[in-house]
Amino acid sequence: MAAEPAKVDPMYQFTIEPLFGSENWEIAGFNIAFTNSAMWMLITTVVLGIFVWGGMKRELVPGRWQMAVETFTGFVENMLEANIGEAGRKYVPYVFSLFMFILFANLLGLLPLGIVGLHPFTFTSHFTVTGILAAISFSIVLIVGFWKHGFHFFSLFVPHGTPLPMIPAIFLIELVSFAVRPFSLALRLFVAMMAGHVLLEVLSSFVIDGTNAGAHFGLLVGLPSFLLMIGICALEILVAGIQAYVFALLTSLYINDAENLH
Amino acid sequence: MPQIAQLAETFSSQIFWLLVFFGIVFFVVGRGMVPKVMGTVAQRDSQIGSDLAAAEAARAQADEEEEAWRKRENENRAAAQALVAKAKADAAASSEKKLAAAQKRLDKKLADAEAAVAAARTSALAEIEGVAAEAAQDIVQRLAGVSVTAASAKKAVKEAMSNG
Numbered sequence: 330m331a332a333e334p335a336k337v338d339p340m341y342q343f344t345i346e347p348l349f350g351s352e353n354w355e356i357a358g359f360n361i362a363f364t365n366s367a368m369w370m371l372i373t374t375v376v377l378g379i380f381v382w383g384g385m386k387r388e389l390v391p392g393r394w395q396m397a398v399e400t401f402t403g404f405v406e407n408m409l410e411a412n413i414g415e416a417g418r419k420y421v422p423y424v425f426s427l428f429m430f431i432l433f434a435n436l437l438g439l440l441p442l443g444i445v446g447l448h449p450f451t452f453t454s455h456f457t458v459t460g461i462l463a464a465i466s467f468s469i470v471l472i473v474g475f476w477k478h479g480f481h482f483f484s485l486f487v488p489h490g491t492p493l494p495m496i497p498a499i500f501l502i503e504l505v506s507f508a509v510r511p512f513s514l515a516l517r518l519f520v521a522m523m524a525g526h527v528l529l530e531v532l533s534s535f536v537i538d539g540t541n542a543g544a545h546f547g548l549l550v551g552l553p554s555f556l557l558m559i560g561i562c563a564l565e566i567l568v569a570g571i572q573a574y575v576f577a578l579l580t581s582l583y584i585n586d587a588e589n590l591h
Numbered sequence: 592m593p594q595i596a597q598l599a600e601t602f603s604s605q606i607f608w609l610l611v612f613f614g615i616v617f618f619v620v621g622r623g624m625v626p627k628v629m630g631t632v633a634q635r636d637s638q639i640g641s642d643l644a645a646a647e648a649a650r651a652q653a654d655e656e657e658e659a660w661r662k663r664e665n666e667n668r669a670a671a672q673a674l675v676a677k678a679k680a681d682a683a684a685s686s687e688k689k690l691a692a693a694q695k696r697l698d699k700k701l702a703d704a705e706a707a708v709a710a711a712r713t714s715a716l717a718e719i720e721g722v723a724a725e726a727a728q729d730i731v732q733r734l735a736g737v738s739v740t741a742a743s744a745k746k747a748v749k750e751a752m753s754n755g
Contacts, residue, residue: 343593345601359603366601367608374612381624387631389638395631402628421629422621430616455594457605462613523594 339530343454343523366458369450373434381429401429408578413585420584423469427462428577435522435569439562453572454522456515463515466580474587485590514579521572525565532558723748 347362354361384398391399405425409417431453438451452458474482486503487496532554539550724745731739739747 340592345593345597345605347604354604356607359607360600361604361607362601363608364601364604366605367612370608370612374616377616378620378624381620381628384628385624385631387627389635391631391635395628398628399632402625403632406629422625423617425625426613426617426621429620430613452605452609455605457594457598457602458609461606461609465613519594 339527339534342448342450342526342530345455365448365450366452366455369434369437369452373430373437373452376437377429377433380433401425405577409581412578412581413588416588417581417584420469420581424577424581424584427466427580428573431462431518431576432570432573435573436566438522438526439565439569451522451526453518454526456519459515459519460511462518462576463511466514466576466583467511469580470583470587473584477588478590482587482590485586510579510583514576518572518576521568525561525568528561529558529565532561720745720748720752723752 345364345366347364348368349363351363352360354363381398383394386392386395388395402421402425405428406418406421409420409424413420434453435451438449438453440449442449474485478484486500486507488499488503491499535554536551536558539554540547724741727748728739728741728744731737731744
């Protein structure tokens with residue numbers, strides 16, 4: 330997708346390109362090219378690994394780094410304990426990985442590396458990625474639910490005190506709302522990340538095109554757009570954290586349904 | 592929208608690499624490192640808890656020891672006061688006894704002295720009587736030329752003295 334130099338294509342940033350001539354890598358007929366998306370997954374994994382590794386000094390009196398890592402583990406642990414209870418502790422590794430992976434991906438994708446010629450890629454703005462993560466969370470819910478409660482798990486779809494004649498209708502409605510969960514989980518993150526990045530790109534195109542069109546436009550359009558962009562950037566950092574939190578929180582709420590029914 | 596436009600050609604690579612890297616994150620970071628970090632936190636919490644408990648126990652023991660010390664102190668004070676009171680009483684008793692003895696001695700000395708004075712007076716009086724009787728005998732002889740016997744002179748003197 331070759332964007333013309335004078336124009337800024339706000340969707341171009343989401344383009345996936347194979348790197349290192351790997352476009353023909355295949356497993357069982359499926360293409361597994363090492364793309365820029367995979368590259369940023371690797372970067373996210375490495376950065377996250379380094380971050381958590383730095384918190385493993387196991388000192389009695391923690392340093393700043395250890396404190397930061399312990400804050401995150403404590404945060405996830407508290408969230409799970411508040412939503413699921415004592416049984417929630419065993420999900421800390423998964424929910425922590427999920428939360429931190431999404432958070433680091435969102436934040437790394439926001440880095441202004443374009444200044445030094447690199448192109449940051451936010452893989453959480455692809456529904457293939459968020460969809461897989463949501464599917465993993467939802468599979469855990471289903472597996473835990475049926476493992477723990479067997480077919481009794483279906484009682485999740487009939488809330489307490491439902492009048493008998495209403496049960497079929499309520500069951501259907503609850504089943505649909507349950508089945509929609511992985512999609513809403515995936516789409517929420519994907520849409521939030523994509524919208525933010527598109528907005529930033531559109532505003533930056535206003536700045537560039539406005540300034541190129543002359544001093545008047547530069548002052549009238551470029552400068553306000555630039556100021557707005559600064560604000561939106563701060564907002565996007567907030568959204569990066571909030572969306573990671575929402576994803577982890579909803580996952581823990583759904584696991585709670587599977588653990589405890591209701 | 593590349594997410595849709597490129598879906599057919601990229602979905603398998605997206606899914607594959609996501610599973611690879613998220614798997615690495617889950618097994619290395621989530622399963623490997625996070626429990627250790629949480630273990631450190633739990634260890635610190637238990638350390639703090641036991642330290643607090645030890646401090647609490649030490650405080651309780653200090654309170655207990657202070658209580659015991661106070662009790663002992665009170666006992667000692669009471670004993671000391673009893674000792675002082677006893678010593679005071681003893682001292683008072685012994686000084687009273689000494690005073691009584693001294694008083695007795697003084698009384699005896701006084702009585703002796705009084706007896707001596709009385710004896711001296713009687714002997715003096717007897718001497719004065721004798722002298723007066725002799726003087727009366729002499730005077731009577733010289734004035735009246737009558738010689739009186741010593742006995743009658745003595746009798747007269749005694750009468751005069753007891754009258755006078």
